[in-house]
Amino acid sequence: MNNFSYYNPVKIIFGKGSIARLKDEIPTGARVLVLYGGGSIKKNGVYDQVADALKDYSWKEFSGIEANPHYETCMKAVELVKENNIDFLLAVGGGSVLDATKLIAAAVYYDGNDPWDILAKNAPIKKAMPLAAVMTLPATGSEMNGNSVVTKASTHEKLSFGSPLVFPVFSVLDPETSYSLPDNQTANGIIDAFVHVCEQYLTYPFDAPLQDRMAESILQTLVQEGPKALKTPKDYAVRANIMWAATMALNGLIAVGVPQDWASHSIGHEITAFHGLAHAETLAIVLPALARVMKENKKEKLVQMGERVFGVNSGSTEERVEKTIEAVESFFRSLGVRTKLSEYSLGAEIIDPIVQRFVERGWKLGEKGDITPLKIQEILTAAL
Amino acid sequence: MNNFSYYNPVKIIFGKGSIARLKDEIPTGARVLVLYGGGSIKKNGVYDQVADALKDYSWKEFSGIEANPHYETCMKAVELVKENNIDFLLAVGGGSVLDATKLIAAAVYYDGNDPWDILAKNAPIKKAMPLAAVMTLPATGSEMNGNSVVTKASTHEKLSFGSPLVFPVFSVLDPETSYSLPDNQTANGIIDAFVHVCEQYLTYPFDAPLQDRMAESILQTLVQEGPKALKTPKDYAVRANIMWAATMALNGLIAVGVPQDWASHSIGHEITAFHGLAHAETLAIVLPALARVMKENKKEKLVQMGERVFGVNSGSTEERVEKTIEAVESFFRSLGVRTKLSEYSLGAEIIDPIVQRFVERGWKLGEKGDITPLKIQEILTAAL
Numbered sequence: 001m002n003n004f005s006y007y008n009p010v011k012i013i014f015g016k017g018s019i020a021r022l023k024d025e026i027p028t029g030a031r032v033l034v035l036y037g038g039g040s041i042k043k044n045g046v047y048d049q050v051a052d053a054l055k056d057y058s059w060k061e062f063s064g065i066e067a068n069p070h071y072e073t074c075m076k077a078v079e080l081v082k083e084n085n086i087d088f089l090l091a092v093g094g095g096s097v098l099d100a101t102k103l104i105a106a107a108v109y110y111d112g113n114d115p116w117d118i119l120a121k122n123a124p125i126k127k128a129m130p131l132a133a134v135m136t137l138p139a140t141g142s143e144m145n146g147n148s149v150v151t152k153a154s155t156h157e158k159l160s161f162g163s164p165l166v167f168p169v170f171s172v173l174d175p176e177t178s179y180s181l182p183d184n185q186t187a188n189g190i191i192d193a194f195v196h197v198c199e200q201y202l203t204y205p206f207d208a209p210l211q212d213r214m215a216e217s218i219l220q221t222l223v224q225e226g227p228k229a230l231k232t233p234k235d236y237a238v239r240a241n242i243m244w245a246a247t248m249a250l251n252g253l254i255a256v257g258v259p260q261d262w263a264s265h266s267i268g269h270e271i272t273a274f275h276g277l278a279h280a281e282t283l284a285i286v287l288p289a290l291a292r293v294m295k296e297n298k299k300e301k302l303v304q305m306g307e308r309v310f311g312v313n314s315g316s317t318e319e320r321v322e323k324t325i326e327a328v329e330s331f332f333r334s335l336g337v338r339t340k341l342s343e344y345s346l347g348a349e350i351i352d353p354i355v356q357r358f359v360e361r362g363w364k365l366g367e368k369g370d371i372t373p374l375k376i377q378e379i380l381t382a383a384l
Numbered sequence: 385m386n387n388f389s390y391y392n393p394v395k396i397i398f399g400k401g402s403i404a405r406l407k408d409e410i411p412t413g414a415r416v417l418v419l420y421g422g423g424s425i426k427k428n429g430v431y432d433q434v435a436d437a438l439k440d441y442s443w444k445e446f447s448g449i450e451a452n453p454h455y456e457t458c459m460k461a462v463e464l465v466k467e468n469n470i471d472f473l474l475a476v477g478g479g480s481v482l483d484a485t486k487l488i489a490a491a492v493y494y495d496g497n498d499p500w501d502i503l504a505k506n507a508p509i510k511k512a513m514p515l516a517a518v519m520t521l522p523a524t525g526s527e528m529n530g531n532s533v534v535t536k537a538s539t540h541e542k543l544s545f546g547s548p549l550v551f552p553v554f555s556v557l558d559p560e561t562s563y564s565l566p567d568n569q570t571a572n573g574i575i576d577a578f579v580h581v582c583e584q585y586l587t588y589p590f591d592a593p594l595q596d597r598m599a600e601s602i603l604q605t606l607v608q609e610g611p612k613a614l615k616t617p618k619d620y621a622v623r624a625n626i627m628w629a630a631t632m633a634l635n636g637l638i639a640v641g642v643p644q645d646w647a648s649h650s651i652g653h654e655i656t657a658f659h660g661l662a663h664a665e666t667l668a669i670v671l672p673a674l675a676r677v678m679k680e681n682k683k684e685k686l687v688q689m690g691e692r693v694f695g696v697n698s699g700s701t702e703e704r705v706e707k708t709i710e711a712v713e714s715f716f717r718s719l720g721v722r723t724k725l726s727e728y729s730l731g732a733e734i735i736d737p738i739v740q741r742f743v744e745r746g747w748k749l750g751e752k753g754d755i756t757p758l759k760i761q762e763i764l765t766a767a768l
Contacts, residue, residue, distance in 0.1 A: 001624040003399025008392070014641065015387025207621040210605040210629050217597030224593060237591040240385040244640070245594050253637075256628070257398065 001208050001257035008251055010144045011170040014244065016236065018174045019046065019134055022053035022090070025170045026132065030088035032059035033081055035101050037093045039063065044180040046136055050092055060084050065093070068272055068279065069100035071116055071152040077104045078115075081129070089131040091168075094185075095140025095192075098133045102148035102166040105129040119150055119159035128165040136177040138243040139189030139280070141196060141250025143171035151273060158269040173247065175239035183230055187335035188280035190226040193246040194219060194331075195283040199262045200255040202291065203367035205300045208258045212304070215254045219309045221245045227334055263365035264290050267376060270354040275346060284332040284339050289383035291325045293375060297368055341383050351380045385592050385641035392635055394528045395554040398628065400620065402558045403430065403518055406437035406474070409554050410516065414472035416443035417465055419485050421477045423447065428564040430520055434476055444468050449477070452656055452663065453484035455500055455536040461488045462499075465513070473515040475552075478569075479524025479576075482517045486532035486550040489513040503534060503543040512549040520561040522627040523573030523664070525580060525634025527555035535657060542653040557631065559623035567614055571719035572664035574610040577630040578603060578715075579667040583646045584639040586675065587751035589684045592642045596688070599638045603693045605629045611718055647749035648674050651760060654738040659730060668716040668723050673767035675709045677759060681752055725767050735764045 013021050026032060034050060041047040062077045080086070081104065091101035107115035109127040117123035135143040142148070147162040178186070201215035222245055228238045248254075267290070268282030277285075291298060299321050306312030306324030310331075315323060329339045338344065358365070358373045365371035371379075397405050410416060418434060425431040446461045464470070465488065475485035491499035493511040501507035519527040526532070530551045535542040562570070585599035606629055612622045632638075651674070652666030661669075675682060683705050690696030690708030694715075699707060713723045722728065742749070742757045749755035755763075 001399070001621060001628070003402065005395065005397050007395040011389060011391040012640075013389050015385070018387065207625070209608060209625055210601055210632065213601030213604055214598055214632075217594055217601055220597055221594040237385060240641075241591070241593055244385070248594065248598075256396075257624075 001206070004257045006252060006256050007164065008144065008167070010167050010251075012144060012173060012247065013170055014173045015240075016174055016176050018172045019049040019177075020053050021172065022050065022134070023056065026054075026057065026088060026090070030057060031084065031086050032057050032088045032090055033077070033084070033086040034059055034061045034090045034092055035065060035077060035097055035104070036061070036063050036091075037065045037067070037097050040180075041092055041136065044136075044177065046092060046134065046177050050090070050134060060086065065097045065100045067096050068149075068151045068158065069096045071103070071119075071150050072154065074100050074103045074107065074150060075115070078107045081108050087129065089129055090134065091131065092134040092136070094135070094137030095142040098135065098142040098168070099140070099148040099150060101131050101133070102128075102142070102146070103150050103161070105131045105166050106161075106163065116152060119161050120157070122161070125161075125163045125165050128163065130169050131166065133168045133171040134177075135171055135173050137181060137185060137189055138173075138178060138239075138246035139192040141193065141247055143168060143173065144247050144251035147250075149269070156273040158273040173243050175236055175243045178239050178243060179234045181233070183336060184278075186229050186233070187226075187337050188278050189246060190222050190229070190242060190335060191280040191284050191332055191337055193242075193249040194222050195264060195280070195287050196249040197254065198287060199265060200258065200260050202298055202301050202305060203259040203261055204297060206258045211254050211256060211258050216305070216308045218245050218249050218254070219305070223309060223331055226331070230335065259367040261367045263371045266363065266365055267354070267379060270357055271341075271346075271350075274353060275344070275350065277344060281337060281344070284337045285341055285383045286379065288325050288329050288339055289379045290371075291328070292382050293379045294366065294371065295321050297366070297370070341380070348381070348384060351377055354380060385590070388641045390636060390640050391548065392528065392551070392637075394551050394635075396528060396557060396631065397554055398557045399624075400558055400560050402556045403433040403561075404437050405556065406434065406518070407440065410438075410441065410472060410474070414441060415468065415470050416441050416472045416474055417461070417468070417470040418443055418445045418474045418476055419449060419461060419481055419488070420445070420447050420475075421449045421451070421481050424564070425476055425520065428520075428561065430476060430518065430561050434474070434518060444470065449481045449484045451480050452535045452542065453480045455487070455503075455534050456538065458484050458487045458491065458534060459499070462491045465492050471513065473513055474518065475515065476518040476520070478519070478521030478573075479526040482519065482526040482552070483524070483532040483534060485515050485517070486512075486526070486530070487534050487545070489515045489550055490545075490547065500536060503545050504541070506545070509545075509547045509549050512547065514553050515550065517552045517555040518561075519555055519557050519627075521565060521569060521573055522557075522562060522623075522630035523576040525577065525631055527552060527557065528631050528635035531634075533653070540657040542657040557627050559620055559627045562623050562627060563618045565617070567720060568662075570613050570617070571610075571721050572662050573630060574606050574613070574626060574719060575664040575668050575716055575721055577626075577633040578606050579648060579664070579671050580633040581638065582671060583649060584642065584644050586682055586685050586689060587643040587645055588681060590642045595638050595640065595642050600689070600692045602629050602633050602638070603689070607693060607715055610715070614719065643751040645751045647755045650742075650747065650749055651738070651763060654741055655725075655730075655734075658737060659728070659734065661728060665721060665728070668721045669725055669767045670763065672709050672713050672723055673763045674755075675712070676766050677763045678750065678755065679705050681750070681754070725764070732765070732768060735761055738764060
């Protein structure tokens with residue numbers, strides 16, 4: 001096990017009816033900005049619950065945060081924060097709203113010329129506005145970490161940053177808020193969480209059995225509960241189990257002391273940035289292709305995952321590896337999500353511009369830093 | 385799943401050589417009291433590492449904290465803290481030293497007449513001195529929670545308290561510090577962590593598959609790695625895995641939203657208070673006896689634990705329950721720890737005084753509150 005530090009001060013407030021507890025958690029007298037997306041929270045009652053909980057506060061709202069939130073939108077919110085002397089940010093929605101809110105919290109106090117440098121140049125964050133979340137879409141895990149992914153629409157760049165200063169002070173998770181999600185968002189959320197685990201687990205043996213088994217626990221839960229959420233969307237236990245699994249998938253615990261990959265995310269981000277696919281849609285395409293191309297690195301963990309998560313118990317190593325990857329693909333497809341670029345009418349022509357980006361950035365991807373631009377080309381070819 | 389809040393701001397600093405990082409974590413200018421036990425830290429080099437890391441601080445020391453730490457000892461430390469204007473407490477050792485330090489941190493600012501009321505009467509804690517730990521004995525999980533157990537020697541009372549104000553600010557966990565533990569302390573630590581998990585897991589089915597599987601992950605890790613620690617005490621990976629498993633066993637995560645038991649602890653505490661057995665020694669006796677007496681409540685989870693942790697895959701429910709309990713006993717005995725009262729020359733005469741205590745307290749023990757004094761009598765009889 002590698003040396004590690006683990007620190008996660010996010011308070012999780014979990015369960016039905018929990019939105020009412022906002023009034024116990026937001027400091028008295030705070031001037032709150034409520035941030036949200038396209039308005040689904042107005043249809044499913046979440047907005048009303050938030051408004052009711054905030055009735056003793058002075059608060060404003062900022063709506064229209066996109067999926068794959070735009071940097072340009074965040075900058076408009078920063079203006080609103082400054083104009084209204086806001087001092088507490090409350091994100092209500094899914095990971096995109098929360099990720100945008102994290103950038104806004106940091107950008108408000110950013111003392112450089114261009115807050116995009118926080119993402120593009122790892123510019124240091126010295127201060128951020130306190131923020132919290134009401135998370136209605138189990139998926140990104142953003143509710144219990146200090147990470148954020150934001151897209152600059154003008155240049156099609158999708159980049160991430162992280163800082164302990166943008167941990168939510170608290171996150172409210174009410175599984176009932178996920179009852180009304182469209183099937184594709186439910187499915188995408190499950191796949192997002194599943195691939196988050198894979199990025200931290202599907203590397204090579206590292207003699208860290210507890211991290212392995214905890215990662216497998218999350219995968220098993222998603223495989224078991226995911227299809228139920230599509231069949232019986234208002235089953236509280238199922239929604240609760242998925243919501244908690246998504247949080248546990250990316251709160252840092254399964255990653256302590258072990259190698260991590262994250263190449264599927266890096267490659268997937270480019271597909272979203274160039275072609276607009278939902279984040280999880282890109283992951284469902286890239287992860288299996290990457291596992292096939294990088295199987296020499298990952299074969300032991302693929303065999304272990306096959307055995308422990310999907311019951312793949314027979315065959316040669318080569319056969320087990322392929323059966324495991326097929327089981328992952330079948331799981332994604334059972335949720336109604338496609339696993340090939342061609343199913344989105346994307347062909348070989350998309351590969352070069354993406355590969356070119358990685359050539360320019362000079363990034364070394366993967367748990368061994370050996371996913372070169374040439375390998376990315378192979379992976380995208382395998383994903384066609 | 386029940387509604388829950390989860391908040392755990394303890395920073396974990398894990399790995400070989402980590403004690404040197406004290407100087408980055410303790411606030412500059414702090415006046416530190418280093419608290420420890422019987423002096424083993426002077427033999428294994430830990431004291432020297434701490435002293436080296438603290439060379440730029442003003443610090444004092446307080447030694448002689450017992451296993452099952454005494455309230456009376458804690459009160460002596462409180463005097464020393466006040467006399468020397470200490471403002472930061474650093475526990476160096478195992479759970480007993482840290483639990484004592486938590487009480488000292490709260491007692492220093494306690495404004496009632498008798499700080500024992502914190503344990504005996506749940507007297508509220510309004511303020512506590514910042515504290516941190518260098519944990520050298522993987523066992524209690526105290527390094528990542530706000531709980532403490534302290535014994536009043538004069539009355540043979542062993543009681544617990546908990547408060548978010550006594551979370552360690554940080555805990556340093558260096559697996560190498562556990563290389564020199566005597567075998568019985570290594571074994572007791574593993575059993576302590578194992579039973580902590582059982583108290584949160586071995587109840588009844590609650591449709592919380594992730595909590596179940598995470599609990600089983602910890603149990604599997606302890607069952608797999610525990611015997612290795614006795615055979616090859618200086619295997620870093622083994623010691624690291626056990627240390628991390630013990631922390632994860634009681635940082636609150638596996639308990640979120642599910643029923644908990646803790647009756648084995650309550651009963652075990654009385655055996656320690658009256659007869660001086662080590663904490664884990666009492667647990668190794670009480671847990672199997674309790675599982676047999678309460679098997680009607682616990683049978684589904686016993687079958688599940690048997691199957692997933694010990695590979696008990698055949699037989700009737702009744703047979704599987706018994707095989708699982710026998711597997712737990714065998715595991716404890718494989719670590720060299722006894723599982724019956726008679727093996728400590730304790731007989732039926734010890735039962736009545738213990739039962740009498742629970743009659744007086746009127747506590748309802750167990751996940752269903754149905755472990756009455758009569759049941760405790762049955763459990764202790766089964767443990768003879």
